[in-house]
Amino acid sequence: xxxxxxxxxxxxxxxxxxxxxxxxxxxxxxxxxxxxxxxxxxxxxxxxxxxxxxxxxxxxxxxxxxxxxxxxxxxxxxxx
Amino acid sequence: xxxxxxxxxxxxxxxxxxxxxxxxxxxxxxxxxxxxxxxxxxxxxxxxxxxxxxxxxxxxxxxxxxxxxxxxxxxxxxxxxxxxxxxxxxxxxxxxxxxxxxxxxxxxxxxxxxxxxxxxxxxxxxxxxxxxxxxxxxxxxxxxxxxxxxxxxxxxxxxxxxxxxxxxxxxxxxxxxxxxxxxxxxxxxxxxxxxxxxxxxxxxxxxxxxxxxxxxxxxxxxxxxxxxxxxxxxxxxxxxxxxxxxxxxxxxxxxxxxxxxxxxxxxxxxxxxxxxxxxxxxxxxxxxxxxxxxxxxxxxxxxxxxxxxxxxxxxxxxxxxxxxxxxx
Numbered sequence: 001x002x003x004x005x006x007x008x009x010x011x012x013x014x015x016x017x018x019x020x021x022x023x024x025x026x027x028x029x030x031x032x033x034x035x036x037x038x039x040x041x042x043x044x045x046x047x048x049x050x051x052x053x054x055x056x057x058x059x060x061x062x063x064x065x066x067x068x069x070x071x072x073x074x075x076x077x078x079x080x
Numbered sequence: 081x082x083x084x085x086x087x088x089x090x091x092x093x094x095x096x097x098x099x100x101x102x103x104x105x106x107x108x109x110x111x112x113x114x115x116x117x118x119x120x121x122x123x124x125x126x127x128x129x130x131x132x133x134x135x136x137x138x139x140x141x142x143x144x145x146x147x148x149x150x151x152x153x154x155x156x157x158x159x160x161x162x163x164x165x166x167x168x169x170x171x172x173x174x175x176x177x178x179x180x181x182x183x184x185x186x187x188x189x190x191x192x193x194x195x196x197x198x199x200x201x202x203x204x205x206x207x208x209x210x211x212x213x214x215x216x217x218x219x220x221x222x223x224x225x226x227x228x229x230x231x232x233x234x235x236x237x238x239x240x241x242x243x244x245x246x247x248x249x250x251x252x253x254x255x256x257x258x259x260x261x262x263x264x265x266x267x268x269x270x271x272x273x274x275x276x277x278x279x280x281x282x283x284x285x286x287x288x289x290x291x292x293x294x295x296x297x298x299x300x301x302x303x304x305x306x307x308x309x310x311x312x313x314x315x316x317x318x319x320x321x322x323x324x325x326x327x328x329x330x331x332x333x334x335x336x337x338x339x340x341x342x343x344x345x346x347x348x349x350x351x352x353x354x355x356x357x358x359x360x361x362x363x364x365x366x367x368x369x370x371x372x373x374x375x376x377x378x379x380x381x382x383x384x385x386x387x388x389x390x391x392x393x394x395x396x397x398x399x400x401x402x403x404x405x406x407x408x
Contacts, residue, residue, distance in 0.1 A: 039125065041299050041335055043296075047300075060294075060297050
C-alpha cells in the first residue's frame, strides 16, 4: 500500500509520461484541466496507468469527478 | 456415404489493392464554421486535418465499385475471374438490397456469391479473414473484399464530438489462392467481440437517428484491448513483433493509432516499423480505412511489395479483428 506522498509522486510520473508535464508542476492543488491543460483522452491514459500502478479501478464516471491532482490522490489512497 | 468436398489449398494471398474517396474536401476550418470547435482542438484530439465527404449524388455503392475496380486492375485479374464479393459496411441507409451484389454487377463480375458483412470498423479484417478461409477450403477462388462506408449519411452535423471524426471512402483487396505454403500471404485472423459494450458506439434510434459514441469509453477500450489482439495475430502467423514492417491499425483516432504502436514497440516491434497515419487527410472511414491506408502507403512508396503488414480493426459491436499480410 502506497502512502499519500508515494501516490502523489507516482501519479506525477504518470502525468509526465502521458502529457509531458514536469513532475514538479504536478501538485495536489492543481486542476488537471484548468491548470495542467490535460484533455479528456489524456485523463483516460493517466487513469489506465494509475490502475496498473496502484491496483485500483477508476471507471470513466468516477474519472470525471477527479478534478484536481489531490482528488485523484485521495481516491487512489481510499480505493487501493 | 460421404459427401465430396473441394480439395483444400495451402492458403490465400492478396494480389491487388484499390481505394476511392469523394472529391469534396472538408477542412477543420469548414467544420469550425458550423460547430463550436477549432482546427487546433481537432488536431490535438483526433489528429485529423481534413476529410472527404460525398455529395448526395455519390452513393456507398459508387465508392465500393470504384475501389473494387481499382483493386481488380491492380491484381491483373478480369472481373469474370472473381467468384465471391464481400462488402464490409455498416452505413447502408437501407438494409435491402445489400451492397455486394450491386457492386459486383457494377464492376462486371458475373453472378458471384455476394454478401455484406457488418463488423463496423473491424469489417475489412473480418472480411479478409472470411475470404482467406473460403479460399483455403475451396469454396472460392478469387474474392474481392471491399470496405465501403458513407458515414456522412449517419453524422449528426451539430454534434461536435462526432462530426469532426467520420468521413466517406472505400478500400478493396483482391484475394486469391496461394499454390504453395511459401506463397501464403494472409495469416490467421485473430478476432472477437465485446457485446457487453454494444451501447458505447451506436445509432441513437430514440432521438436523432444518427451515430453517437462514448468517446472516453471507446478510447480506453481501444488503447488497452487492441494491442493484445494485434500481438495475437502476429503469434498466430508464427511471427514475432520484430518481423512487422508496417502497422496498419483502423484509422479511428491518431492518438489510438499511436498508443497501439507504442504498446507493440514495448513488446518487441521495431522502432523503424512504419505506422499508418492516413486519418490525418482521410478522417475515420470505418471499414474502408485499413485497405485505403495500405493502398495510399504503397502508392506513396512508404510500403513496398513483399513487406509484412499487421492489420487490426476495431469498433462498434464492439468488435475487433486482425491479421498479418504480405503486401502485394
